[in-house]
Amino acid sequence: MQLLSQSVVTRGDGQASHALRWAAVVGMTGLAGGLAGLGLAALLHAIQHLAYGYSLTPLFRGESFQDGVQAASAWRRVAVLAVCGLVAGGGWWAVYRWCRPLVGISRAVAGNDPRLPVVATTCHALLQIVTVALGSPLGREVAPREVAAMIAGKLSSCAGLTLDESKVMVACGAGAGLAAVYNVPLAGALYVLEALLRSFGWRALVPAVVTSVIAALVARTGLGDLPQYGVPHYASTPSLMVWSALAGPLIGLAAYRFTKLTGSARAHAPRDGLLPVLCLLNFLFIGLLAMHVPILLGNGKGPAQVGFDGSVPVRLAAMLLLLRVLIVWTSLRAGAEGGLLTPGLCNGALLAIVLGGAWSALWPGTPPGAFAVIGAAAFLASSMRVPLTAVALVFEMTQPSQAFLIPILIAVAGSVATSEWVRSARAARARDVPS
Structure with missing residues (x-):
């Protein structure tokens, strides 16, 4: 005992x-x-x-x-x-x-x-x-x-x-x-x-x-205890909710394609003596672009900020989106490493500015920055495949009004559902292809 x-x-x-x-x-x-x-x-x-x-x-x-x-x-x-x-x-x-x-x-x-x-x-x-x-x-x-x-x-x-x-x-x-x-x-x-x-x-x-x-x-x-981005408190309007439902699937498709593009670039990046040569050429190319478009430099925080505060015109947003996707792809393909969180946030904001510009021609009155905040969350949710984390990230980084959660959730749901459906469909087709 x-x-x-x-x-x-x-x-x-x-x-x-x-x-x-x-x-x-x-x-x-x-x-x-x-x-x-x-x-x-x-x-x-x-x-x-x-x-x-x-x-x-x-x-x-x-x-x-x-x-x-x-x-x-x-x-x-x-x-x-x-x-x-x-x-x-x-x-x-x-x-x-x-x-x-x-x-x-x-x-x-x-x-x-x-x-x-x-x-x-x-x-x-x-x-x-x-x-x-x-x-x-x-x-x-x-x-x-x-x-x-x-x-x-x-x-x-x-x-x-x-x-x-x-x-x-x-x-x-x-x-x-x-x-x-x-x-x-x-x-x-x-x-x-x-x-x-x-x-x-x-x-x-x-x-x-x-x-x-x-x-x-x-x-x-x-x-300091400051949000990453300064964003006005945009109103959650009926127009914004309808746009979120329509734009979410489009953003999900774009995020899926971005993920495939960057994944392929990383998979084929060199790890031998070619790596230093490609990296030098890649970053020289980016430097030449930055002679005329300096906002391209960095992880994408600059373009995201002008998207969130609504100060970037639709045409400039479209150009920045294309150039940002290009230089992220070339950097990964050359062998450079880094995260894709802020680049994805930036892409979502710029894409939403473009889609929001088209929507405003039909139903005017929504500030461009409101589209950008929603687009950033929807793009991140699908590109990172973490919808809850994406919503929390955007809310903590931008601190919009609480009512803004509804259109963000609508867009995130449409984005994730679409990107996962495409991913599953492609996987099923790949399994059906005879070896």
Whole structure:
């Protein structure tokens, strides 16, 4: 009887110790996500300021990247993009040549070893930040997600967490990085649950929420508690709701095609000695375009902002959309890396401006920026295949009125239903084709 009592006590002490280690890893993962987002954002802004020659003070709340690019001379833009091509080509060639194989976050969460290689992941993340800062059209959100997920994997291993717990923490690290870099704690938690773990059980939900909130609060100490985009509070009108129902499927088709295009570009990107050559040529091409259209540079935040505030004409929106899709494709095809969240947000906003312009000829009165906010959410929902996360992202990034949720949900539903139907139909046809 005494031995049985001691066994129960020992087991209870072991469970308590494990729970404490798990809680410590949750807290440290949130802290790591916040510091990763804050540190990489500081690095990005510092490089932008130095490259384009605008004031370093204050680093986060001063002159915008688009203002700095616009003020820089045309030939300086070309020179900076040439440097970007050299860094991208040489850097990623070196990573593929000498580092351990990269492991994506989704693969780490789904596999039997959730740890990401430290050197390869760190170099990969830094290259993304540096190239986006210099003007690459790809997104910066993958870098803090990868760094925070890598740290979460190491913390889980050191704490002796189980494999399933470690997978959850790696996913939470990725969500924390996203929450920190864009000040989107709700979207960060939903990204973990919807995209990575595909579970809303409490064992996933609690750490996802806690880590994302901690990360966002830590990042706010340097980045501030401000939305990513300044957007007026547009009214939710009957015209806008009808347009959302009609435009949603069209946006879903466009998002599906964009996903196929970028996926093919990544699949065929070089990893050998051709990579530095193609990257240099690609970014020189973008620099030449930026001599005349400087708003093209960067991850797409500039075009998205002018779309959201309604200050971009329909013809210019159409031109920017075509050029943005082109340079994102050429950059991925050349071997550059980066996220597609902000590029997708930008594409959706610009496409919605074009579709909204046609609609306004039939039913006038809706501000162009209202179309853009809805289009951004609908495009992201289908291109990333995470409708709940997309809605939360757009709401936290733009902070529209609560009533605006209805047209956004209408457009998102139509977009996702259409893109998934097309994806399923194509998959069925592929299975029916004889080998």
